[in-house]
Amino acid sequence: MAEENKSFWSNLPALLTSIAGLITAIVGIYIYLDNRPPDNMSDDEVNQTVELLEDQSNITTTEIESKPEEIDNPTLSEQVNEQENIEKPEVISLPKKEKIELAYTTILSGQVVKVGNYLPIDDGKYSLFQNNVSENPEEADIEIKNSSQASIATSKLYPGDYYIFEDNQYSYKVRLLRVKIRNFGANYAFFNVERASKRQ
Numbered sequence: 001m002a003e004e005n006k007s008f009w010s011n012l013p014a015l016l017t018s019i020a021g022l023i024t025a026i027v028g029i030y031i032y033l034d035n036r037p038p039d040n041m042s043d044d045e046v047n048q049t050v051e052l053l054e055d056q057s058n059i060t061t062t063e064i065e066s067k068p069e070e071i072d073n074p075t076l077s078e079q080v081n082e083q084e085n086i087e088k089p090e091v092i093s094l095p096k097k098e099k100i101e102l103a104y105t106t107i108l109s110g111q112v113v114k115v116g117n118y119l120p121i122d123d124g125k126y127s128l129f130q131n132n133v134s135e136n137p138e139e140a141d142i143e144i145k146n147s148s149q150a151s152i153a154t155s156k157l158y159p160g161d162y163y164i165f166e167d168n169q170y171s172y173k174v175r176l177l178r179v180k181i182r183n184f185g186a187n188y189a190f191f192n193v194e195r196a197s198k199r200q
Contacts (some may be wrong), residue, residue, distance in 0.1 A: 012020065102171055102196035107194050118145075121193055126152075133187035138179045140189040166185060171196045
């Protein structure tokens, strides 16, 4: 039994060497088969392929890398100028209309309007109604009606204030002069009505 164990251990290095040789042979056969040229390629094609691969392996990375195309970026001031040129529309100068000052003429002066009644303006084309008069503060609510008694304007006036309304021919200016409050009776307001022709 001891001789059998001794012979096994003495033969172990030879056994390992044989296994290593077998593995090396298998790897060598695999590498050979893997590197064989395809059956459909001729020797010339194989040589050309080998030369092409060798040439590519000699190219340095600096030759392969392409340089980015340099684009001239405009400076900030140029960008602003270009943007202004784009955004600013062309200015077209139009002839300016001159403001026409209307010449008003008083057609009613110092008239008193009683609450509930009205003051005819310009031969009855319009009527001035006084809807409310107050002493503190002094003010008057007025309403303008046309000949059909349809309301065309309302306003609140303080002494010295005026209200302007217009038609196709004239511009009318109704100015409140003062108010008068009575303890026993109606409250009054004093108006001036002025008129100006719109056709010069």
